[in-house]
Amino acid sequence: MGERIPGPVCSTRVGDDWIDLGTTCRSQTGKPGPIGIANALGGVALNALLPFKIKFDREHVYSKAREAARKRDIDLQIIGDDYRRSGEIRIDNEKYLKELIRLGSNGSKKVSDSARKTQFFIIRGGAEGLLPAKFEGVDTRTLDATNVIQPGTTTGGATSLEYHWDNNDLLAVFDPRGKLIGAALLRRPISISDESWTAPTANTIYNAWNNKEVSIYRNRNYEVPYLGLVVDDGMKKKGWVDMHKQEDSNGCILIVDPDTPALGTAALNEFEPKLLTDVLASIGKKPDQVNEPIPLGIMHLVDIK
Numbered sequence: 001m002g003e004r005i006p007g008p009v010c011s012t013r014v015g016d017d018w019i020d021l022g023t024t025c026r027s028q029t030g031k032p033g034p035i036g037i038a039n040a041l042g043g044v045a046l047n048a049l050l051p052f053k054i055k056f057d058r059e060h061v062y063s064k065a066r067e068a069a070r071k072r073d074i075d076l077q078i079i080g081d082d083y084r085r086s087g088e089i090r091i092d093n094e095k096y097l098k099e100l101i102r103l104g105s106n107g108s109k110k111v112s113d114s115a116r117k118t119q120f121f122i123i124r125g126g127a128e129g130l131l132p133a134k135f136e137g138v139d140t141r142t143l144d145a146t147n148v149i150q151p152g153t154t155t156g157g158a159t160s161l162e163y164h165w166d167n168n169d170l171l172a173v174f175d176p177r178g179k180l181i182g183a184a185l186l187r188r189p190i191s192i193s194d195e196s197w198t199a200p201t202a203n204t205i206y207n208a209w210n211n212k213e214v215s216i217y218r219n220r221n222y223e224v225p226y227l228g229l230v231v232d233d234g235m236k237k238k239g240w241v242d243m244h245k246q247e248d249s250n251g252c253i254l255i256v257d258p259d260t261p262a263l264g265t266a267a268l269n270e271f272e273p274k275l276l277t278d279v280l281a282s283i284g285k286k287p288d289q290v291n292e293p294i295p296l297g298i299m300h301l302v303d304i305k
Contacts, residue, residue: 052083060089060129063145065168067125067304074103074304075129091130094180097172100126104304113178118282118297120214120229125304126170127185135167147190153263154192155222155248162193163249171243171255173275175282176297182278185256189249197239197251205241208233210301216279217242217293224248224269227276227290231299245273 060075062068078099079085088096098111101121111119131140135148145168152163165187172183190202213232219225219242228242235241243253246260247268255275261267272287279296280287 049083052086056083056086059086061131061133061140062128063131063140063143063168065125065128065144065146067168068128068145071104071125071128071304074100077103089129091170091183091185092180094174097121097180097183098178101172101300101302105302109300109302111174111178112176115174115176115178115297117176117295118181118214118279119174119176119178120297120299121172121174121302122186122209122299123170123172123302123304125168126172126302127168128304130170130185131168152189152192153248154196154250155224156250158194163189164191164199166190171275173279181282182275184273184275186243187246187254187256189251189253192251201239202241202251205233205235205239207301208235209299212299214296214299215293216276216290216296218290219244222248227272227287228252229276229279229296230293245271245276 060072062072075089078096079088090096100123102110104123104126109121111121128145131145134140135143135145136150146166148165148167150163150165151159152161153159154161166189167185167187169186169188170183171186173181175181188202188206189197190199191197209231215230215232217228217230219228224247226244226247228244230240230242239251241252243255245268246254246256247263255273257273257275259271259274261271277287280290283294283296285294
């Protein structure tokens with residue numbers, strides 16, 4: 001390290017001479033004299049940051065998905081490579097989400113402060129770093145969050161099916177002035193074992209959502225009624241996909257809400273995710289006022305690569 005002061009603490013934006021706490025890379029034994037003193041002082045500074053890195057790693061879960069390393073790099077960039085600011089990486093932090101959208105899209109997308117309608121952003125890979133510690137008792141860090149295999153049930157009552165879920169996307173919603181309305185993690189079924197739902201169909205529909213109109217409507221056609229966000233993607237012949245509360249799914253995307261009642265309970269019938277009630281409140285509506293579809297705004301897709 002010579003007489004240079006320690007460089008940035010980050011993951012991929014480091015030089016060969018730096019100690020990298022982001023990857024616990026290496027340290028260098030100090031030599032006698034002034035150089036050794038500089039190294040020792042650098043080691044003290046790095047040791048002081050170590051508890052904050054441990055806290056960061058404990059509270060921010062990244063899976064083995066291909067987007068995870070890039071998402072972690074973006075998160076560190078947003079907090080200025082300072083693990084002491086790790087608390088800023090939150091799903092309810094407006095400033096963080098705006099920067100995630102800007103950096104995740106390589107500057108091609110941003111939240112407007114003068115939009116005509118509500119702004120919806122699906123950040124693919126954006127849930128990395130915000131994931132729950134475990135899926136069905138399995139440590140998330142050992143899984144690819146884009147392909148979590150779990151049993152499930154369709155709305156038609158078919159049980160014991162094998163679902164492949166993509167769990168690492170995030171939906172963030174802003175009002176026309178750019179104020180955060182809310183955000184939630186998403187669970188997207190990419191295939192169901194009885195072949196009623198396949199990855200090519202799921203991905204074709206999902207990919208068609210960019211810059212399309214979003215509405216909210218009420219679906220009473222199933223055992224569990226729900227409010228759903230639906231995108232006018234022109235893909236209805238391939239399959240009707242909307243986003244709604246966590247319950248059974250034939251291919252629809254589930255909005256993760258920690259307060260969701262258990263499947264099969266009467267409470268689930270009355271429940272709606274906070275994200276949806278907040279979106280309605282932003283236009284002066286309540287859930288019981290939704291009958292016919294209500295146009296809301298535009299969907300934007302951000303791909304973290």
